[in-house]
Amino acid sequence: GEDVEQSLFLSVREGDSSVINCTYTDSSSTYLYWYKQEPGAGLQLLTYIFSNMDMKQDQRLTVLLNKKDKHLSLRIADTQTGDSAIYFCAVSFSTDSWGKLQFGAGTQVVVTP
Amino acid sequence: DTEVTQTPKHLVMGMTNKKSLKCEQHMGHRAMYWYKQKAKKPPELMFVYSYEKLSINESVPSRFSPECPNSSLLNLHLHALQPEDSALYLCASRKGGGTDTQYFGPGTRLTVL
Numbered sequence: 001g002e003d004v005e006q007s008l009f010l011s012v013r014e015g016d017s018s019v020i021n022c023t024y025t026d027s028s029s030t031y032l033y034w035y036k037q038e039p040g041a042g043l044q045l046l047t048y049i050f051s052n053m054d055m056k057q058d059q060r061l062t063v064l065l066n067k068k069d070k071h072l073s074l075r076i077a078d079t080q081t082g083d084s085a086i087y088f089c090a091v092s093f094s095t096d097s098w099g100k101l102q103f104g105a106g107t108q109v110v111v112t113p
Numbered sequence: 114d115t116e117v118t119q120t121p122k123h124l125v126m127g128m129t130n131k132k133s134l135k136c137e138q139h140m141g142h143r144a145m146y147w148y149k150q151k152a153k154k155p156p157e158l159m160f161v162y163s164y165e166k167l168s169i170n171e172s173v174p175s176r177f178s179p180e181c182p183n184s185s186l187l188n189l190h191l192h193a194l195q196p197e198d199s200a201l202y203l204c205a206s207r208k209g210g211g212t213d214t215q216y217f218g219p220g221t222r223l224t225v226l
Binding site: 031033035040041042043044045048086088097098099100101103104105106108 | 117119144153154155156158161163168169203205207213214215216217218219220222
């Protein structure tokens with residue numbers, strides 16, 4: 001099956017940029033997602049990128065996809081304390097009718113003042 | 114509107130109790146999902162309903178019984194649970210096409226005593 005890997009922890013100062021990385025093994029991954037989960041809450045869809053794209057920008061968020069290296073990253077500009085959360089990378093495949101998601105283990109981001 | 118609602122927010126039950134979790138969406142989505150999430154771990158898929166029919170059961174014990182009474186509502190009936198079933202139970206929905214994203218509810222925090 002698909003393996004999706006993320007580093008487990010990232011500490012960043014308020015105002016700096018955060019970069020969260022994700023690698024995956026199956027090159028037929030079609031859609032790649034970033035979800036944010038704050039303590040005690042559900043998963044919030046932050047952004048997603050199609051596999052035929054290299055980059056997507058949405059306000060403070062920039063997603064970069066390197067298909068050759070099977071590497072996905074999420075950059076958060078001007079990180080705020082409200083960005084402290086667990087960030088999950090997930091992939092899905094157009095061949096899967098049920099839209100099943102393969103999740104990474106999640107990266108805990110701690111923003112320090 | 115991308116809202117998925119879940120009730121109750123918290124539930125404490127004994128091992129002999131019967132209880133139900135409820136999930137609702139009014140986005141016209143035709144696929145609905147139940148996930149189980151342990152602390153600091155990614156969600157694990159339990160069930161998928163597509164057009165109100167159970168499409169995937171990821172080998173979930175029979176003490177968990179899903180039900181989809183209509184296209185907007187998804188229930189999870191619980192009976193004779195074990196303490197290790199304590200977790201955050203997340204519901205998600207998706208429009209139904211192979212390329213659509215999943216939107217998650219806030220979850221029900223379940224504690225089994």
